[in-house]
Amino acid sequence: DAKTTQPTSMDCAEGRAANLPCNHSTISGNEYVYWYRQIHSQGPQYIIHGLKNNETNEMASLIITEDRKSSTLILPHATLRDTAVYYCIVRVAGTGNQFYFGTGTSLTVIP
Amino acid sequence: EAQVTQNPRYLITVTGKKLTVTCSQNMNHEYMSWYRQDPGLGLRQIYYSMNVEVTDKGDVPEGYKVSRKEKRNFPLILESPSPNQTSLYFCASSTAGAFREQYFGPGTRLTVT
Numbered sequence: 001d002a003k004t005t006q007p008t009s010m011d012c013a014e015g016r017a018a019n020l021p022c023n024h025s026t027i028s029g030n031e032y033v034y035w036y037r038q039i040h041s042q043g044p045q046y047i048i049h050g051l052k053n054n055e056t057n058e059m060a061s062l063i064i065t066e067d068r069k070s071s072t073l074i075l076p077h078a079t080l081r082d083t084a085v086y087y088c089i090v091r092v093a094g095t096g097n098q099f100y101f102g103t104g105t106s107l108t109v110i111p
Numbered sequence: 112e113a114q115v116t117q118n119p120r121y122l123i124t125v126t127g128k129k130l131t132v133t134c135s136q137n138m139n140h141e142y143m144s145w146y147r148q149d150p151g152l153g154l155r156q157i158y159y160s161m162n163v164e165v166t167d168k169g170d171v172p173e174g175y176k177v178s179r180k181e182k183r184n185f186p187l188i189l190e191s192p193s194p195n196q197t198s199l200y201f202c203a204s205s206t207a208g209a210f211r212e213q214y215f216g217p218g219t220r221l222t223v224t
Contacts, residue, residue, distance in 0.1 A: 036213075041220075043115075044154065044201070044213075046214075087153070087154070098170065099146075099156050099169075099213070100156070101153050101155070
């Protein structure tokens with residue numbers, strides 16, 4: 001599975017949109033992009049995933065570039081409870097069941 | 112309530128003393144997995160299981176064993192723990208189909224002295 005590159009840390013003002021980038025330049029055509037987050041030392045929590053099209057759910061939006069080499073997770077109105085480490089993962093659906101989390105982006109939402 | 116449980120949540124042990132960390136899920140998930148988390152290294156996968164009696168190595172399997180005799184349980188066994196296995200351990204499960212979300216347990220903090 002392709003590996004990802006994320007910034008180590010980011011800050012965001014409370015109430016503003018948080019845009020978390022992820023680079024996955026070696027992604028292949030059948031690999032999905034997933035986002036998870038981990039609040040403090042709790043178990044990671046699934047946020048969203050996508051293949052080609054942009055996706056939105058109650059938590060966030062996922063924007064994938066046309067060439068699929070990068071993506072952005074958007075938290076539209078960040079709250080203090082969104083302070084967490086965010087992981088971007090790429091993997092093949094249905095095969096290659098290893099999951100590579102990496103070190104993620106530590107997002108701090110500032111009051 | 113759908114959940115993944117791990118026991119114990121905290122454990123301090125000595126080098127060489129065999130231990131087992133249990134993991135159980137009540138969602139009838141086929142896929143289960145173990146991770147360890149260390150500062151600066153993120154989450155790394157130890158072992159995973161696609162279904163009963165089917166297990167495979169992740170990125171860091173050395174020093175660990177697993178078994179999957181029942182669908183709901185996926186214990187992690189450290190036959191001879193060493194200090195470098197001091198870590199925070201997470202168990203996770205999901206339905207079959209790799210695009211499904213994984214549900215994580217609360218974590219087990221293990222210290223080996």
